[in-house]
Amino acid sequence: MITLITGATSGIGEQLAKKYADLGDTVIACGRNTQKLIQLAQHPQIEACEFDVTDLQAIKSATIAYTHFDRVILNAGNCEYIDDARHFDSNLFSRVVTTNLLSMGYCLEALLPKIKPGGQLVLVSSSVTYLPLPRSEAYGASKAGVSYLAKSLAVDLTDVYVTLVHPGFVKTPLTDKNDFPMPMAVSAEKAADYIISGVKKRRKEVHFPYRFTLILKCLRILPLPLWLKLAKGLSR
Numbered sequence: 001m002i003t004l005i006t007g008a009t010s011g012i013g014e015q016l017a018k019k020y021a022d023l024g025d026t027v028i029a030c031g032r033n034t035q036k037l038i039q040l041a042q043h044p045q046i047e048a049c050e051f052d053v054t055d056l057q058a059i060k061s062a063t064i065a066y067t068h069f070d071r072v073i074l075n076a077g078n079c080e081y082i083d084d085a086r087h088f089d090s091n092l093f094s095r096v097v098t099t100n101l102l103s104m105g106y107c108l109e110a111l112l113p114k115i116k117p118g119g120q121l122v123l124v125s126s127s128v129t130y131l132p133l134p135r136s137e138a139y140g141a142s143k144a145g146v147s148y149l150a151k152s153l154a155v156d157l158t159d160v161y162v163t164l165v166h167p168g169f170v171k172t173p174l175t176d177k178n179d180f181p182m183p184m185a186v187s188a189e190k191a192a193d194y195i196i197s198g199v200k201k202r203r204k205e206v207h208f209p210y211r212f213t214l215i216l217k218c219l220r221i222l223p224l225p226l227w228l229k230l231a232k233g234l235s236r
């Protein structure tokens with residue numbers, strides 16, 4: 001099996017790359033961090049592939065030698081918070097939406113035609129999409145786009161299985177900078193286990209840790225004004 005993973009140089013993607021490689025897949029580990037890619041490629045089952053997911057031509061050039069994939073996992077992403085919504089930072093908004101959402105379009109154009117019939121496409125979104133949360137205007141909007149994209153692709157793609165991933169909090173370099181409590185946070189290793197298991201079962205949605213995502217899914221049925229009141233409390 002040939003598995004391509006974006007964002008494989010850190011956090012969840014790195015654990016996915018190592019675990020799929022240990023399971024015997026040929027893993028194409030993608031990222032921008034050259035040193036980390038060299039380190040990953042020490043594993044006999046891992047091949048390094050360096051590109052920026054926001055650069056369509058770079059994705060196409062870096063993957064030109066690959067004719068087909070069994071599984072493509074689009075996991076690369078970044079998170080920045082809007083600290084002052086009243087003075088909206090459109091550069092920050094653009095950076096986050098470009099890295100998390102527009103990149104998906106570039107990766108899909110370059111990689112989707114190479115997924116074998118019966119193969120799998122996995123899009124990593126976030127459980128932030130279940131409810132509007134403080135300071136998440138940019139990150140949440142970008143991930144809401146990813147979730148919609150994945151669901152729409154699942155309607156249209158007839159010979160590729162699509163899995164949408166909604167992680168709760170995962171301890172990685174991305175969340176190390178968070179200055180707020182992260183309830184029920186799991187390790188990147190555990191997150192990779194959840195994803196691998198769900199992808200193996202060809203689940204339409206993989207969400208974890210279940211207790212956390214279940215709470216969010218229940219809160220989602222609250223009337224919006226009530227949730228907004230509760231959410232304002234979270235931001236104080």
Ligand SMILES: NC(=O)c1ccc[n+]([C@@H]2O[C@H](COP(=O)([O-])OP(=O)(O)OC[C@H]3O[C@@H](n4cnc5c(N)ncnc54)[C@H](OP(=O)(O)O)[C@@H]3O)[C@@H](O)[C@H]2O)c1
Pocket residue numbers: 006007008009010011012013030031032033034051052053054075076077078079099124125126127166167168169170171172173174175
């Ligand atoms: N951690 C959480 O709690 C959590 C929760 C929900 C969803 N997620 C999502 O899970 C995914 C992985 O997050 P993580 O926590 O593992 O983060 P991480 O440790 O910061 O890893 C992010 C990865 O994305 C890659 N990346 C970022 N921008 C890129 C770009 N322009 N071009 C190419 N690669 C790029 C990075 O590679 P290079 O630095 O090598 O470019 C890195 O490998 C993200 O989509 C994130 O939004 C995470």
